[in-house]
Amino acid sequence: MSLLGEPCEALVIGAGPAGLMAAEELARAGHRVILAEAMPTPARKFLMAGKSGLNLTKSEAREAFMARFSGALPRTPGYLGMKEMGPEEVMAWARGLGIELFTGSTGRVFPLGMKASPLLRGWLARLRGFGVELRTRWRWAGFQGGGLVFETPEGARVLRPRVTVLALGGASWGRLGSDAAWVPWLREKGVEIAAFQPANMGFRVSWSEPMRRFQGQPVKGTAIHVGGVVGRGEWVLTQEGIEGGGIYELSAPMRDGAPAFVDLMPDVAEGEVALRLARVPARQSSANRLRRVLGDPLKVALLREWGGPLPATHAEMAGLIKALPLRHEGPLGIERAISVAGGIMAEALTEGLELRALPGFFAAGEMLDWEAPTGGYLLTGCLSSGRCAGRSAARRLGPAPEGH
Template identity: 50%
Template sequence: MTLQHDLSTKTAAVIGAGPAGLMAAEGLAQAGVQVCVYEAKPSVGRKFLMAGKSGLNLTMDAPLDAFVPHYAEAADRLRPILQGFDAAAVQDWARGLGQEVFTGSSGRVFPRAMKASPLLRAWLVRLNDLGVQVQTRWRWTGFDGDALTFDQGRVTADVTVLALGGASWARLGSDGAWADILRGQDIAVTPFGAANVGLQVAWSAHMAPHYGQPVKAVAWQAGDLSSRGEAILSAKGLEGGGIYSIARAVREGAALSVDLMPDQTVQQVADRLAKKRGKESHANHIRKTLKLEPLKLALAQEWARPLPQDPQALARLLKALPVAHVGLRPLDEAISTSGGLSFDALDGALMLKARPGTFAAGEMLDWEAPTGGYLITACMATGRWAAQGAVAHLQAT
């Protein structure tokens, strides 16, 4: 970024201290702007740290043309933003903080330390060295003319970056309360929906012994979406990547089915079931001839009892077993959310058309993506893009 004039007297307020906000703060501070980050919670990066508890998936090691389509309707709008800070750039950025990364067999990229905390600590040191101030327990409440209002009072800044997250995991800071503030300013906000979220199932008592077990080697299908990912059976329903990746179609009303034997055709399954069973029970015959795991057989009986006796009919059923559920888990339990600040309300630099000098970034924007590094990458990329837009705005005014 080439500075056209000294910005050291300019100020920026960044609201929200997740990956998008911290990246925006970094970009602004590197340009010489005086930056203060305001965070409602007592500490920063809470959802970022939670994401790293099971291994911080920073990005997906894939070329841009394979990466961008995962953002569906927002793909075209996000393409230039992701091109400016792609998967390779995310990895270089982490290495620049002294955090080596590695790529797993699935293409997912993780820090060697796996956890988020070492990366976050190094990042905060960098921001401190750049002069970024961080104010915690400052909850944003809206606008008062050109000023920003917080529970603690009013703040004025030359530019503002809003990075307030979506509407899931409210206890970590993303409660979506900002949506009503912006709607009150006649700024378009698309209603929130649960994304990357588990399925709610009202299990019978017979399923209790299987709680905690993974459903493996299956294929989930909902509408145009399919997944070979695993799911964990819990007392509440089904959780895991296999369900998260098709949650959008379920949310939009598509029927969900699961193929319990995805590597075999209907005819192959039927031929095996057609073998004579002698005095064995129907359930034992299915289990032995198909070598079907107890959990898969339990799911078939849970959702389709009594199972068909005819081999062809049973084969078709096992290859497309309807999943009986009562919807997705609540919005607050979702890893991420759909909906948010409409791109129509923003210009190409992610500045609010209704409020020149105010930019937005991260999950508060109206995009969604699957897990696998796409979420964090887009948060960081949009934070960086918003910072660049804010710097350009300062240089032009």
């Protein structure tokens, strides 16, 4: 293996959404791009996330959209800021790949066919047309001799790119390629990195024996209030706790210690709940009264699990139904999380996502210190940061030579 390595113009490491977008922008600017991916095929996490329906983005006002992003990076001036790729740009980009879209009643945007694979096929075809060279089973193994060394099926290889975009993911879903192996290599080069935490994850609950018969059942028709944010999505009871979209969208403030409360009857005012309780004949047992008012055995079980001992008066019971403490024991492990918080810190980056300690190196996607809920926000953030990093890298290279 030569320490001089193979010269190349632009290198992108990681073929998830952020890396693919960075490669597209570099190639669109006329530069020759090598796209290195550790797994046998690209965008595995993207395809996995799209199995139940690929939620590309969320159609809502940009200010409201951006309010759902948190972490150190979104608080900095000039943050990828969705200046590169917000909801409208994501929709236009997907349509440019020949993907028809529809917007659901909640504003979530999906491909008409719901699946991720047609979009990915169109995207890869576009990249091939731009001349992007995809090298799979090329796992980055760190720096060596002024270059970047890769473990490949043909043995170790070293590349010496003029610019590099790192899009290696965070620390969740390691079996799909995001294993955070890059962290010590960048730290050794002086890149500040905040410790990873789980994001978009479930929470641990030690259920009592009577609750076990409800495991696997969805909780519908509730609202969860956490730190001034309200979620109306469904969630599921599992053997280990609670999971599902209705939990994931609120997982950041819950993880950080904000109290959570469940409104079991979000469309009914508290006074009306008390009246409905009072209208049930006095001869009815407490259990029957609750079943008649709540209309759902699972809601009754949750009320008893998290609210006991139950109050005696209708007014107090109504108050508990409208603000039931959601009692959990902390987030499930990072290996179970959909995404992560933490990563390369804002101080380590320029506005164009170039690493201050490594000129010519850019970073995008979940490597960066930001987080967003599922529901289109997370994927849009990855696409936007990939576009920002790719365009910044292209600017650093300058105009492509004639004949590229």
